[in-house]
Amino acid sequence: MSPLRGGEEYAVLEMYAKFGGRNYYRIDPMDGSAPALFDTRGFSVISPSVSRLWVAGSSDEGSLFLRPEEWAAPGFWEAYFDGEDWAEEGYVSLRDALVNEAAPNPNS
Secondary structure: OOOOOOOOOOOOOEEEEOOOOOEEEEEOOOOOOOOEEEEHHHOOOOOOOOOOOEEEEEOOOOOEEEEEHHHHOOOHHHHHHOOOHHHHHHHHHHHHHHHHHHOOOOOO
C-alpha cells in the first residue's frame, strides 16, 4: 500500500526516466516512511518549475536523472538506507531545501 494519499500535494525531489521503461518521481511522504520512487502516471503536475538544486545526469544504459548532485554520488542511496549519518544528514538537508523551494510563496 502506498504511503501517498490522493488529492495531496507532494514536492518532487528527483525525476528518473528509465531508458525503455517507466518514469518516476522520488517523493518523501513526510510521514516517517522512506523516500521512494513513484510512477509518474499517478500524478498531475501543478507547477512546471524545475529545481535550481537539480543537475541532469544519465546512467550507462541511457536512463536520465534530474536530482541534487550529491544524491548522484556512488553509494549515496545505499548509505542512506543503511542509516549512515552523513547520507541521512545530506538527504534531510537537500530534501528540506527542495520542499521549501517548491512551497508556494505567500507574497506572490
